[in-house]
Amino acid sequence: MISKKTKYAFLALINLASQPNGQPILIADLAQDENIPKKFLEFILLSLRKGGILQSRIGKGGGYYLALPPNKISIGAVIRILEGDLAPVPCLSKTNYARCEECRDEATCGIRLVMADVNKTLSSVLDSLTLADMIERSKNEISKRKNVMDFSI
């Protein structure tokens, strides 16, 4: 289950992506638009910037904007920045490796071997989906619904 923090991040990213020619948006405006607590959003955007997904400008006319086009921002990258490595067991994490205390022999651990498969599948699906997909699918649903409405009238 993804945290609220990550959900807020996606809402913010979708909003930023819809901004024409990547103009900076203020934290305060974004917070109001998306109904996200301002101080919390501040922290989220900062993390995304440090993760290389956003860029910022300080001072008048400043704000946040995407560092990459939406189709280059994978949802896996966003989740990894905000939730940490998504490995199902710590002994499979590349960035935050930790031995499982309860494990006698890592190399032959059945849990680890099976979870490695899960990890691989999960990573590949999360890395193949992007912010652009989120936006496109949402648009598709909206126009689909609109057509149904028009038809029923």
Next chain:
Amino acid sequence: MISKKTKYAFLALINLASQPNGQPILIADLAQDENIPKKFLEFILLSLRKGGILQSRIGKGGGYYLALPPNKISIGAVIRILEGDLAPVPCLSKTNYARCEECRDEATCGIRLVMADVNKTLSSVLDSLTLADMIERSKNEISKRKNVMDFSI
């Protein structure tokens, strides 16, 4: 990331599966064998029993045993019992549905639409892998290593 509870559950299930002709094992023995706090294990086994994965017998000669053959126990089922529904967002959960407060329109929410894909992929991989796979892969690794050892001697 799966919890310690779930990891303990897998260790216990692997141990129970290795028992010849499904003889019951005591909580206490299992706890000692696998180095799991006894009272905590008690609770875990109880959950697995309620979830239909284990059966138990009270009194002398009692204990826990598998309710199904290992190849019918999917790791998805185990995780769902111990961690709850594995949907990435509450609005996709079938058993514990909850509306996301921050979501304006569920039907056209891009986060939900993309996460539905993730959910599907994750479910299908977790449901396709079983306790039997865990055991088999572990055995394979052990014999692979043994061959290497024999060869190097």
Next chain:
DNA sequence: TGCTCTACCGACTGAGCTACTGGGGAATAA
């Protein structure tokens, strides 16, 4: 230079969850 706008940053907090522990009760076999 000073003023205002904006992001940056560290410390703190309440609620809820994780990983347990303890004490007793109830079913079963001998």
Next chain:
DNA sequence: TTATTCCCCAGTAGCTCAGTCGGTAGAGCA
């Protein structure tokens, strides 16, 4: 009837999540 074993509820230390508070520092404008 007694020993054995699971069943079940209540509680607790420590951690994480979802924020909040108060101040700092850099950028543009006058």
